[in-house]
Amino acid sequence: MAVSGVAQTTGTEATAGSRTRLAENFDTFLTLLTTQLKNQDPLSPMDSTQFTQQMVQMTGVEQQLLTNDLLTKLVANSNSGISTAVSLIGKEVRAVTDTTAIKGGKAEWLYDLDRDAEEVKVEVIDAKGATVHSSTLSGEALKAGEHKFTWDGKDRSGQALPNGGAYKLRITTKDTAGEAVPTSIYVQGLVAGVEQSDGQTMLTINGARVPWDKVASIYQPEPPAQTGDAGGTETASGSDPEDTPINPAG
Structure with missing residues (x-):
C-alpha cells in the first residue's frame, strides 16, 4: 500500500x-x-x-x-518525521519533485500524462537555469499514463557532465486541440541519507536532496534475481518497476 x-x-x-x-x-x-x-x-x-x-x-x-x-x-x-525519515534509509521511495542529480552517468525522472498528448517536449535545466538538454518525444511516450525519461547526462555539445549537481526536468505538452496536458513529475530511488536543513527534513534520493513531505510512496526493494535449477533467472511478474509498495509501520 x-x-x-x-x-x-x-x-x-x-x-x-x-x-x-x-x-x-x-x-x-x-x-x-x-x-x-x-x-x-x-x-x-x-x-x-x-x-x-x-x-x-x-x-x-x-x-x-x-x-x-x-x-x-x-x-x-x-x-517533521525525522525519526520516520531515518527508517527510510535503504528503502525505495517516490517523491513529487522535478529535481534530481546525475548518478552513474545518467539521470531519470518519471512523468505521468493525464491524457494522450500530440507533442511532448522535455528540457533539462541545471542549477544556473541553463538548458543543458532538450528533445521532443514520440511514440508511446505520448500516451496517457506513466513513463520514464532517462537523460544520458550529456550537454548539448555531447560532453558528459559529472555526477551530482541538481537538474530539473521541464515538460511542455500539447494535445490535438493545442491545449496543455496536465503532467506530474516524480523521482524514484533509494534513500541514501536524511538531514535537517533550516527546520526541514531532507532525504537524499539519487544524489539529490528532496523534502520529506514530497514523498508520495514508499516501496520495499525487490531482492536480487535468483538463479533457478535450470540455470534460468527467476523474476517476479507484474511488479512495476521492480518494487512492491509497503506500509512503513508494518
Whole structure:
C-alpha cells in the first residue's frame, strides 16, 4: 500500500506577519521620536524617560518574537518525521519533485500524462537555469499514463557532465486541440541519507536532496534475481518497476 507524504503546518506565516508589523511600528516610532527631538523647545525640553521606556518595551516584544521563531522551528523539527525519515534509509521511495542529480552517468525522472498528448517536449535545466538538454518525444511516450525519461547526462555539445549537481526536468505538452496536458513529475530511488536543513527534513534520493513531505510512496526493494535449477533467472511478474509498495509501520 502506497503511503502518502505528511503535510506540515506551523505558525511561521503568522509570526512573520507580526514581525513585519512590529518592524513597521518600530521604524515609525523612531521617526516620530527623532522628529520631536529635532523640533522640541530648547527652553522646555521634553522628558525622554517615556520614550526610553517605550523603546525598551518595543525591544522586549521583538525579542519575544525571535524566541517564538526558535520555538516554531523546534516544533517543526519534532513534527517533521525525522525519526520516520531515518527508517527510510535503504528503502525505495517516490517523491513529487522535478529535481534530481546525475548518478552513474545518467539521470531519470518519471512523468505521468493525464491524457494522450500530440507533442511532448522535455528540457533539462541545471542549477544556473541553463538548458543543458532538450528533445521532443514520440511514440508511446505520448500516451496517457506513466513513463520514464532517462537523460544520458550529456550537454548539448555531447560532453558528459559529472555526477551530482541538481537538474530539473521541464515538460511542455500539447494535445490535438493545442491545449496543455496536465503532467506530474516524480523521482524514484533509494534513500541514501536524511538531514535537517533550516527546520526541514531532507532525504537524499539519487544524489539529490528532496523534502520529506514530497514523498508520495514508499516501496520495499525487490531482492536480487535468483538463479533457478535450470540455470534460468527467476523474476517476479507484474511488479512495476521492480518494487512492491509497503506500509512503513508494518
